[in-house]
């Protein structure tokens with residue numbers, strides 16, 4: 415038991431948390447999920463049990479419940495917390511900023527409070543490339559200026575700053591900030607994947623729903639950007655690679671490394687039309703689309719310089735766009751209505 419450190423995953427039943435849960439077990443850790451199921455379904459737990467072949471440790475509840483989190487850290491002798499729990503819909507955050515401040519900032523504050531009353535001072539945080547705002551150039555390195563273009567992005571930036579302030583106040587804190595680019599794909603079993611509530615905001619799940627026949631066509635938001643084919647370019651990263659980045663982050667911190675903030679991307683950009691073609695290839699299904707006006711707040715290109723993560727964590731992305739589409743398709747076609 416002692417050689418299997420326990421890791422608390424807030425929001426561990428969600429898309430990225432669930433894939434990281436599996437990767438942690440494979441790496442010899444004991445992950446424990448804390449989730450209020452506000453944006454995930456309990457059905458994921460049975461799928462995780464099928465994939466890992468063992469009972470899933472899960473506590474239903476909120477990260478804002480300081481006593482609950484304290485109790486979990488004590489009871490399970492948590493070595494590291496990975497803080498996934500947070501709302502992530504950009505448009506919703508513009509319409510309901512307070513909901514985002516309360517949940518994302520309040521959740522982080524409560525978690526830090528709970529941890530402060532225990533001996534656990536090691537935390538990995540789900541940040542986002544959104545903290546680079548509208549980047550002046552690509553590829554993006556970690557020393558680019560940070561800014562925000564919506565309340566969701568603002569919460570990620572402030573959470574990063576909260577961690578920095580904790581480290582200044584007490585150097586015992588060691589934090590790993592992972593700035594995700596565009597996570598896509600699914601576990602190769604087809605048992606877990608992204609299950610957006612309502613129409614997907616993000617490209618890959620939308621494309622998957624068009625391919626499976628749930629939606630008639632994709633709106634391509636703009637074809638007049640300064641990119642090779644005029645459509646937006648992003649750094650899509652397989653969620654399995656992203657899960658491995660969390661394992662590497664935990665291992666690095668538990669081996670005593672200093673705090674870090676790293677990009678988690680492939681370093682390669684793909685356009686919307688490249689994604690459409692790759693998905694058609696992987697699924698054997700047509701993905702009809704129409705060109706629509708640009709989406710407010712979108713940038714032409716966003717992709718990482720991913721070398722720092724390799725240098726500090728010994729991690730790099732391995733999977734191709736074709737793999738991402740194949741796994742996304744397996745999940746979507748096996749579970750057309752998500753977790754039911």
Ligand code: UD1
Nearest residue numbers: 504542544615616617620633634635646647648686711712
């Ligand atoms: C979006 C968020 C970002 C957040 C990330 C989380 C916005 C403006 N940005 O990033 O803050 O961290 O999700 O995953 O919402 N596209 C279409 N049609 C669609 C959907 C998307 O053409 O139906 C295009 C977009 O214009 C963009 C690309 O596909 O060029 C990727 O879009 P998306 O998946 O929403 O990711 P981001 O905009 O990069």
